[in-house]
Amino acid sequence: MPRIVLKSETDWDGWRLAARTLILAGVEPHTLTWAVGSEPEGLPEASGTFHVPRSLVSLASLAIQAREPDRFGLLYSLFWRVNAGEKLMEDETDPDLALARRMALAVRADAHRMRTALRFLPVADEDGGTRFLGWFEPAHFVLPANAQLLTRRHPKLAWSIVTPEGAAHWDGSSLLFGSGLRHAADDEALQAWWERHRRLLLEQATPEISVPEAEELDEAPRSPDRPALGPVVLHSKADAAMLRAGKEASACHRCPLYVPATQTVFGEGPADATVMFVGEQPGDQEDTIGRPFVGPAGQMMDRAMEEAGIDRRLVYVTNAVKHFKFSPRGRRRIHQTPDVPEIQACGFWLDVERVHVRPALLVLMGASAARAVLGRAVTISRERGRVFAMADGQRVFVTVHPSFLLRIPDAAAKASAYEAFVRDLVSIRALMEAD
Numbered sequence: 001m002p003r004i005v006l007k008s009e010t011d012w013d014g015w016r017l018a019a020r021t022l023i024l025a026g027v028e029p030h031t032l033t034w035a036v037g038s039e040p041e042g043l044p045e046a047s048g049t050f051h052v053p054r055s056l057v058s059l060a061s062l063a064i065q066a067r068e069p070d071r072f073g074l075l076y077s078l079f080w081r082v083n084a085g086e087k088l089m090e091d092e093t094d095p096d097l098a099l100a101r102r103m104a105l106a107v108r109a110d111a112h113r114m115r116t117a118l119r120f121l122p123v124a125d126e127d128g129g130t131r132f133l134g135w136f137e138p139a140h141f142v143l144p145a146n147a148q149l150l151t152r153r154h155p156k157l158a159w160s161i162v163t164p165e166g167a168a169h170w171d172g173s174s175l176l177f178g179s180g181l182r183h184a185a186d187d188e189a190l191q192a193w194w195e196r197h198r199r200l201l202l203e204q205a206t207p208e209i210s211v212p213e214a215e216e217l218d219e220a221p222r223s224p225d226r227p228a229l230g231p232v233v234l235h236s237k238a239d240a241a242m243l244r245a246g247k248e249a250s251a252c253h254r255c256p257l258y259v260p261a262t263q264t265v266f267g268e269g270p271a272d273a274t275v276m277f278v279g280e281q282p283g284d285q286e287d288t289i290g291r292p293f294v295g296p297a298g299q300m301m302d303r304a305m306e307e308a309g310i311d312r313r314l315v316y317v318t319n320a321v322k323h324f325k326f327s328p329r330g331r332r333r334i335h336q337t338p339d340v341p342e343i344q345a346c347g348f349w350l351d352v353e354r355v356h357v358r359p360a361l362l363v364l365m366g367a368s369a370a371r372a373v374l375g376r377a378v379t380i381s382r383e384r385g386r387v388f389a390m391a392d393g394q395r396v397f398v399t400v401h402p403s404f405l406l407r408i409p410d411a412a413a414k415a416s417a418y419e420a421f422v423r424d425l426v427s428i429r430a431l432m433e434a435d
Helices: 012-024 054-063 071-083 095-117 143-153 187-204 237-249 284-289 296-308 340-357 367-374 402-406 411-434
Strands: 003-006 033-036 121-124 130-135 158-163 166-170 175-178 275-279 316-319 326-329 332-335 361-365 387-389 395-399
Touching: 003 012, 012 071, 033 071, 054 071, 054 095, 071 095, 095 143, 095 284, 121 187, 130 187, 143 158, 143 166, 143 175, 158 187, 237 340, 275 340, 275 367, 275 411, 284 332, 296 402, 296 411, 316 340, 340 367, 361 367, 361 411, 367 395, 395 411, 402 411
Parallel strands: 003 033, 130 158, 275 316, 275 361, 361 395
Antiparallel strands: 121 130, 158 166, 166 175, 326 332, 387 395
16 A cells, blocks of 8 residues: 655645646555655656646645644545546535535634734844744644744744744744744743753754645735734733633523534633624634634624734624524525524623623624623614713724625625724724723
């Protein structure tokens, strides 16, 4: 049985070359084994070409980063079947294709989490300058692609991202990869480790082999007056309290929505955030992944925040309702607006978040969020942009939900509505900076 050895867990070019060569040589998927190691073995000679849909190539470039030991063989099987003439990408019921899509979705969510949750600690560098040092524990193999993305976003900054399985180092000209740190409890421990190992790490680090390019569909130009990297946020007692609250919410049966939903989607963000963004409810992707605002509406919000100069890593994001309410339509799940009793039942968890985080400003996105906090029906067009104080001193700002922008069919109208949403976020940023 042929054994194909790739150079790394994310050796995209190596996998593509092997897949092309093996398919042209007629090597069937069930006869292969795949491995990762330092001694790639030779491939059989083959000539010719074949084509697969671009959508499958894009899917594979994400799925190959999943922490799934059988992913190389699974993806090869999909390419083999397409080359054999199967209309695979049109079959929504195919289990292998469905698995690859779930892996790609999980990778995309993990990459997004790294980009939004990573904190950087400024430390002294070898040349007397400043290096930004961060530690992160990804669920999948997203470090190489995200590191490439950061070199484009922060080309003039020196930084290192350390994970349990490896570290990426950028000095403004070279991207190097080396060994990692199994666990970093706080920034003091991370800095101490860096002081002990930095010279050896940089001497032993090597350029990374080819990896899939990180997707930039949800990236936007960074405002020139926005700080390049966010500050370090340490764990605190409030963080522990929020973790306990999220665990308790995962078993919530306060309303019937928990029955069809995949899981509770609790809020996330710094425990000392000064601003809390409140939406309506998790969507299909949020329900699958278990994190708020990672689907199309979340990507729209991230892009608008970038343009407005708001760092999502510094704000808390949540929803009025913590379970996805939907109606099944074939294999799709269609969003349904939560009813008032459902909003009221879930208000308990929103109150828990407000008490623990104690934000100075609540941004209410959409009618459901406004009703959950204000306790009354709200016409967004009339209340939008208003800033007023609650009885407990928290200020409130009402705006549209980003999903509203996605539903506008006319391109010109959508662009105008998006610009208005960005203006709202600019106003919110001004309120944040005034605190």
